[in-house]
Amino acid sequence: MREHTFRVTVVGAGAAGTLTATRLLEAAHEAGARVALTLVDPAPGTGQGVAYATQDSRHLLNVPAGRMSGHPDRPDDFVRWLAGHGSRTVGAGEFAPRSAYGAYLAAGLDEAVARYGAGALRRVRERAVRLAGPDGDATQRIALSSGAVVDADAVVLALGAGAPGLGWVPGRLRGHQHFVSDPWRPGALDGVPADTDVLLVGTGLTACDLALSLARPGRTVHAVSRHGLVPYVHAGKPAASGPLPGPPAADLAGLRRWLAARAAYHRRVHGDWRPAVDELRPHTTALWQGLPATDRDRFLSEDLRLWEVLRHRLPPRTAAALDAARQSGQVSVRAGVVADAEPSPGGVRVSFTDGGTGCFGAVVNCTGAEASVRRSEDALVKDLLATGTARPGPHDLGLDTAPDGRLVAADGGARRPVWTLGSPRRGNLWETTAIPEIRVQAIQLADSLAKECSRIIR
Structure with missing residues (x-):
């Protein structure tokens, strides 16, 4: 029996990290387990990350408020929160300011700390730069930019999408003051x-x-x-999308024909092609994983930009x-x-x-996050790859993970108690950058860690 409290360190205090920390406190309470949670991120705020840190009220969520709850079992949670924190009621179909969503996530974590784990959360405003310690050690050591070290029994890397890519930048422009x-x-x-x-x-x-x-x-x-x-642009009044009429084709050419046919059908029936894209949403991971690797490569080189402007509206x-x-x-x-x-x-x-x-x-x-993980300038990501603790995901997208999100090492093993979620799983899952996917991953990961915490300590 171990006498010390189970220690979990979450690296990253954006949406993925905050949702994971919130659910972990709740799940540990439900399991009757003791957890000490450390949230590591140099940002002054919590819940914001890159996506929700903007304070410009013109920057809106690109998903309606009614689909942005952090809790799948409470789909109106964000809308209800907005009703209590604004000058007017926001409808489920409206697009709220992005800054409001960051505040919502932070408030959810504050509430979880007060309700389930007063004293169980430590916020460290530093940058994690290295994961130290031998591969077989039970204790994971996270080195910080200051030289300090945080010890943990389990680590969650909620790293977000990463910095914009610089591959297009001419040499004389890099570092230029303008x-x-x-x-x-x-x-x-x-x-x-x-x-x-x-x-x-x-x-x-x-x-x-x-x-x-x-x-x-x-x-x-x-x-x-x-x-x-x-x-x-999103439709002013979205048409309802229903179940898929039979499975789409399992190759890229067939998927292209299927999507074109579905778009034509929805234009004819609803006057709008958008439901053809939206009805694919629950199935994109399975479709991505079912495509041959050569077809995924072709999609990334030939279809990616068109898909992005159709999908992210x-x-x-x-x-x-x-x-x-x-x-x-x-x-x-x-x-x-x-x-x-x-x-x-x-x-x-x-x-x-x-x-x-x-x-x-x-x-x-404004080119978006660097696509290739090998070109990442993040010190922690570079260390994970250099030491073999992690390896690039399929097609060089993100980090390779086991089905539960645990990092896959350079030799193909998944032994260390280090997990990730959200954008770093893009190569394995493809559809993994939006809240509907991240909140499910956060719940599954937090529940698994809470069970492990309870099993070890008891």
């Missing part, structure tokens, strides 16, 4: 001049949010990407504001690829592969 490599870093946009044009590289959800933040009379925010595609209010900004000339969107950049008076002169050029007061990286 280049914003990560627009979600606190204060990253403070140095953007107010009276000059700005270039956003990327035209996805991040670029749409930043275009609204940076647009103003007297300048143009230029957004470019290889295809120049902007996310589609804009709130109607955001789309309307963006359209207005484009019509007024404050925002411009086009296809383009950056070829080179050089300093110019007050900013950067950028050359594009089509021969065009432009001068900008700032260039902002």
Whole structure:
């Protein structure tokens, strides 16, 4: 029998880490187990992460509030919370500010601490940089940037999506004072001049949010990407999607034909193609895992961008504001690829592969999280790969995991008590970056850890 309390360290205090910590306190209480929980993240807040740290009220969730509960068994939980923390009632079909969701997650953890584990949670505002200790040790040692060490019996890596990729950035642009490599870093946009044009590289959800933040009379925010595609908008009144009419094909060509046929059907019946994409949502992981590896590679190289703009859609209010900004000339969107950049008076002169050029007061990286885990600049991820504690996931996406989320080591084993959830499981699961998937993973992982805690101590 072990005398000490079961120690769990969660690295990352964004949505995935906060949901895991909240459920773990509840599950340990239900199991009658003693748990000491440490939440490690340098961010000043909890529950925000990259996704929900913005304080710009124009940045909205891209999923209706009624589908954003952190608890699958209480689907109206977020809507009810909003009703008690705002000046008006927010409907289930509305798109709430992203900052409100971060506050909701933090409040849920605070409530769990008060109800189930007063004194059981320690918040460490430092960056985890290394997982130390021999492979066979029962104690996992998490080294922090300060040199301190946190010991744990189990570790959960809630690392989020990671920093934006830099593979496209010309050498002379890297480190330039007018280049914003990560627009979600606190204060990253403070140095953007107010009276000059700005270039956003990327035209996805991040670029749409930043275009609204940076647009103003007297300048143009230029957004470019290889295809120049902007996310589609959510329907004002979504049509209900039903069960799939038979299993889709198990190869990429068949899936393309199936989706085109379903989109045509929904246009004919509902006047809207969107249910064809939405009805796939519960099945995307199984479809991804059922595709041959060669077909998954083809999807990533040929279909990914179109899928992203169809699947990850804009709130109607955001789309309307963006359209207005484009019509007024404050925002411009086009296809383009950056070829080179050089300093110019007050900013950067950028050359594009089509021969065009432009001068900008700032260039902002809106290309999204780095796709390849091997190119990650995160110190902890680099250490996990270098030591063989983890290996890249399929197609170099995220980290390879066992079905329960435990890290798979370089030799193919899954022995260490180290788990992950959310974005790092993308290679194995594909659909794993949104709250409906993350909340289920958090519950399953927390319940498993609570049972292990109870078994060991008793």
